Structures are given as structure tokens and as C-alpha cells.
Amino acid sequence: MINTLEKIHYISDANITAPIGFHADGQHVGLKHKSKDLGWIFSEVPAAVAGVFTTNQVQAAPVQLNKQTIKNGQLQAIIVNSGNANAVTGKIGLTHAKIMQATAAEQLNIPPHLVGVASTGIIGQILPINKVVNGIQQLHVDGDAHGFAHAIMTTDTSEKAITIQSEIDGDLITMSGVAKGSGMIHPNMATMLGFITTDANISSTMLQQALSEDIDTSFNQITIDGDTSTNDMVLVLANGLASNTQIKAASAAYNQFKTMLHTVTTALAIAIANDGEGATKLITVTVSHANNALDARLIAKKVVGSSLVKTAMFGKDPNWGRIIAAIGAADVQIDPDIIDITINHFFVMKNGAPVTFDTTAMANSLSQKNIDIEINLHQGAASGQAWGSDLTYDYVKINALYTT
């Protein structure tokens, strides 16, 4: 998909409530020690919904519930808590998720089947449902939209949000996204929650198709630590209040919608990688001239997921041997003797052999926050990217001390 960036306008005050008819709130209700831990998003009218969920076989209660709820193709609200994942909590977990759903529905005066539920936090502890129920009663429809972005955070250090605008068929469309997640981020979405709102008018079938097609090149291409969560989900609500002609099939309008969606999902995915637990670097791996896009993505993700590459980048060490070793370990047929590798645009390997580079200039370059690794396979015409963080003392610290 060509990213028609010239038609996309970034709005500086990124806000999940920027699209017409959306409202949100986020509050502290006592699930976490001090910070905000409960929030909701509400649309004035039922919205078309699309969702993608973790591939982990162990699925948190809210994931199980949402998969059922969104089958009708509509949602009007999403209630989210942090501080507790409501995962691996036995049968009571699903009961708790349903109580969250019903309580939010009652408070918003809408049917429960229009309410999605999400949880994130520690696995295997029973959700303190009384705090959640009481907390929901403290939420407002016209509340603190930035508070929502904060209420879904766990070890995240910053709010992750984007708002863009573009035209579809001459109508102004607004799309916003918020996300959380900085650990257990791997293969398929991992402790990651993403919520996207738009006032575009699109059928739920085409919305789901757009999201499903997009995910493999955005959220599924980030990795922090190779662990896959029980709670991941991305939900998109499209409430149609921009009044464009409904997108019902593949078309120019659909392509423009997908471009907008990809802009939002990629920005959120990179924001998550950038805020990886303990990260000091954002590592972008670009694989070009692969036989196909899947090959390119697999190799990019293998490299960005290598603990040895990640520690090398933390150490500002251009140890490209670890990069080629990771390439060779990916499940993709390659010819090591024709591969070129650059780190921050310095060639380190050409035609499979070492290249001398300016070590001082390289060292300066590796002191920057952004590391670009480019791999030219010299096989075909396809390319792909993946994003990740370095592996640092602080990653170990954060994760050695998380529950206790």
C-alpha cells in the first residue's frame, strides 16, 4: 500500500475523543497504588467495530468475552482497567468481566452487548471487582480524555496517542488511536492494548478486513522481549458521524481509509517499541529485496528480537556479526554471500563479507536514540520493517521486581 502521506494531517493535540461523537474518561479508583487505572470510551451512537486479539492459547477473561461481544459488529463503549489482567483467574474471571460490562452499560444507559471490556496488569490475581464496580460509577461521559490514555498504562512511561485527519470522498474524516504496552511485546500483539476511534462511515465487515490486513505490518512487527501476552487486543470503533458515503467494498475510499488506519497503527506500534521497558534505543530494522513481504518481515523481526543484537545496541557496539547470525537463524531461505548490511547508513557487511568503517563516526552515531539497521538480501523486490527496543539493565530491573 502506498502511504499517501500528503493527504494526511497530523493533529498536534492527539486525543481519542477528536473524532465526532466520541467521549472518554480515566480515573484512579484504587487498582494501582496512585495512578489512573480505570477508563472508558463512549460513542454517542453505536459504532461499527473490528477487533484483533492475542494468539496466546491462554486468553484473559475480557478477551474471551469481547470475541463474543463484537460478533454483532457493533460497540458503543469500551471499559478498561489496568493494574490487574483478569487472566488465569478461573471461572470467576469471566463473571467479573461480565460484571464490568454490565455495570458500564447501566451507567451509560446502553445495552451490555454494546460494551467491550479490556484489562491489563498482573496475571493470575483475582480482579478486585468491588473497586471496579465502584470505580465505574465515578466515571463521566465528558471526562478526561487524556486520563483515558493514562488509565490504560502499566509500565509505560508516556501516553501513546495520535490523531490524524484526511478526506474520504470529499468528507473530512478524523481518526485517533491510543495504545499501551511496553513489556511482553512480541509476535502477535502481546501485552498491548490499542483503541482506535474514527467518525468514518464504514461497514463492520470492511472495517474488520482493513484491520486484519493491516496488523501484520504494524502491531505484529514490534517486539520488546519475545513474550506473548494473554490480554492483547486492538479494537477499532467507526461511528459514521462524519457522514461520508458508507464504505462497503474495496474502492478508492477503502484504500484511503486503510492508509489512515496504517498511519495510526504504525505510529502507535512505533511508540510502543520506543517505550519498551528500560529502553534507551528505538531500533528499526528494514529488510529490502526479499523474495516476498512475509520473508522480509520475518527476518526484520528476528533481527530486532535478538537479545544479542539488542544488548549490542544498548552498548553502542556495531557488532554486526550478531545481525547476520540472526538473519541466518530466521526461517527464511537466504544466501549469506550476497547480503549487505548497514547500521545507521554505515556499511558493515557487503556481499557477505566484512567492510571497514569509520569506528569513531559509527560510535557517535550509535549514541543517538534511533538505530536504523538496513538489510539488503539481493533476492527479490519485496521489503518489510520491524521495530524494537534495546535490552538494558533497566529491562531486567523492571521485570525482576514487577509483582513483589
Added chain:
Amino acid sequence: MINTLEKIHYISDANITAPIGFHADGQHVGLKHKSKDLGWIFSEVPAAVAGVFTTNQVQAAPVQLNKQTIKNGQLQAIIVNSGNANAVTGKIGLTHAKIMQATAAEQLNIPPHLVGVASTGIIGQILPINKVVNGIQQLHVDGDAHGFAHAIMTTDTSEKAITIQSEIDGDLITMSGVAKGSGMIHPNMATMLGFITTDANISSTMLQQALSEDIDTSFNQITIDGDTSTNDMVLVLANGLASNTQIKAASAAYNQFKTMLHTVTTALAIAIANDGEGATKLITVTVSHANNALDARLIAKKVVGSSLVKTAMFGKDPNWGRIIAAIGAADVQIDPDIIDITINHFFVMKNGAPVTFDTTAMANSLSQKNIDIEINLHQGAASGQAWGSDLTYDYVKINALYTT
């Protein structure tokens, strides 16, 4: 295979030269700053050989060379250097490996096709071949056998060796093994070198079969960091000087030989996991009641390879939610609702639900070096194990600073 441990005797002075007719040496020749970096093993007569090699598509020059050399089924010597992997060094790398082979052959007065070559260390730097050639001329046939075990080490903190004896058909058989490897240890053998000597009389065909069958339950079940090396290999030399009737087919004698081999390979594999870079813990994961042994091994390895499980164990934190999340992310069909998990024999999860445990007793238990995680899938009758280390500040330190 039933491990008939009662028939295996462990020899306290583990030594690669314990089997009849083997000699070894290890010296410092200047490839590393101070420590030993070149060594060889020599058998008085040509020995049957078996080998297994890295599955990485990027294969170091000595790996490429050995695959050719051992096709004749015999080796009489192995020359090994550390400090430089001779990997991704272009065409000159293979030339250098052949020079190592020829120089050692000349010095030992045997044909080059009876000499195996191995290298380990930094990837992508040209091997200083003059130092190697001069160094080979300093090696002795009756040299320092423990020196050999040290000469193959990189970031290893201790020599890894084992010697056992047992009887096959009434003849006393001795078998020894040495190994190195503490980083880039994953799926398939990873920066790991293993050399096993025995005076057993066995055909090279049966020797290869025994090794190939064994490797999936020993060396391939350890993981330190998920990275797969370009240089891994395990070579077994069986010189027949114990004069037992040659093992030529599946038989009681072959089974006993396999039991001996498994004792050696498992001990070396666990020693490697125990010495994982920066490790403070040896983590053993045992999966029982799986539908088949492969399923059990896959899950065991997924759990022991999880960065979040590894950091939790470093933090002495019984965060079993990360264990069940890793189980669910393995590519094996499971039923989360019937799984039991224990950590150091304390139940933490039963029938897929949390279990209350004595947190003080658990905390004391997690202060020990050895962590045992047991997972009962309640599906079938098969079991499997995997071994790994925790993920610590020192792992990051070692790998952030390795080349520079």
C-alpha cells in the same frame, strides 16, 4: 530410553583424555588477551566420528569444512581455537580453516582429512592465521588436557567436563566430554562446542545415529538467550581401543552406549545452562503428561526461554502468570483449564486456577541456585525437560560490552 544410572560410574577427575589412546593440549597463543585460546585432541588411531552442526544458514568456515571432512566417517584429531569464530569472513575464512587443518595434520603426522577444525569467538573478523599456525607448532601431543577444556572457552566462567565409565558386553568403556558455551545458546546448539571421546568400538554409522537421536533431548533443550550461533558443533570420536565387539546395529550394547552418551551430553548441556552468561540460577523445566515427547520439549523450552520468566527468577519472584502465558504461546495444543504448575515443588496453579502458597517459604526456596518448574498438562503420558539460566544485569553487561 531408561537411564540405567546404576551401571554408570562417574570419574572425579573428568578429563577428555581418560579414554584409552586419547591425548590433548591447550595453550595461549595470542588470539585472546591472556587466557588459553588454542588446543587439540589426538587419538593414537583413527576414530569413528559423528557430528551435529548448527542449523543457522550462516555457517562458519570450520563448520562448512568439517561437514565435508567427516563424510569419510573417521577423524584422528580436532584443532580448536577461541577468540575468533572465523565466521562471515568471506572466502578467505575457508582457506584459513583449511590451513588450520593442514598445519595440525603436519604437526601430528597424519593426513589432513583426519583432522577436524572448530572456532569460537567474535563473528566477522578475519582470523589471525599466522598466530594460529605458529600456535599449532607450540602444541604437544601429551600436553595439558585440562588446558584443552580451557582453550575452547569464551565467556564461560568454568571448565565443563565429565568422564564416566560403564561396561558394554563385559568390557570397560570410558567416555569423556568437554563443552563450552554460555551465550548465543538456543534452539539448535548455538555458540556451543562439544567434544566427546570414547574408547568404545562402534561403527561410524551407529555413532552418528546415536548422536542424532540424542541431541534433541540434550543439547537442543538448553537456551540462554534465544540466539543461534554460526559455529555450533558437537563431535564424537570413538577409537575402539577398549576392544569391545564392534557395535554395528541396534542391540543391548547399542542401548548401553546411548545411555552413556546421554549421560555425557545431558551433563554437558546442564553445565552450559548453569554457566549461562550472567546467570545466578539454573532453571529446569519439566513438562509431564503431554500427548507426546516433542510437545513436552517444545513447551519446556518455551518456558525456560521466556525473558519474563527468566527475569522473574532472577528477582526471586514466583510470577507464575508469566509461566502460563509462555505455555499458551508455545506452538502446542493445550487446555489451560486443566494445567498444574509447581515452582520448587510449591503448587502455584492447579486446574488452571491460582493456588495460595506460603510466600515466605517460596521466597526462601527461590533464593537457591536451582529452580525447578514442573508443568503437568494432564493430556497424555509423555514428558520432556529443558534447562536455562535467569536473565540478569550481568547478562546485559557482558553482551553490551563484548566486542569493544
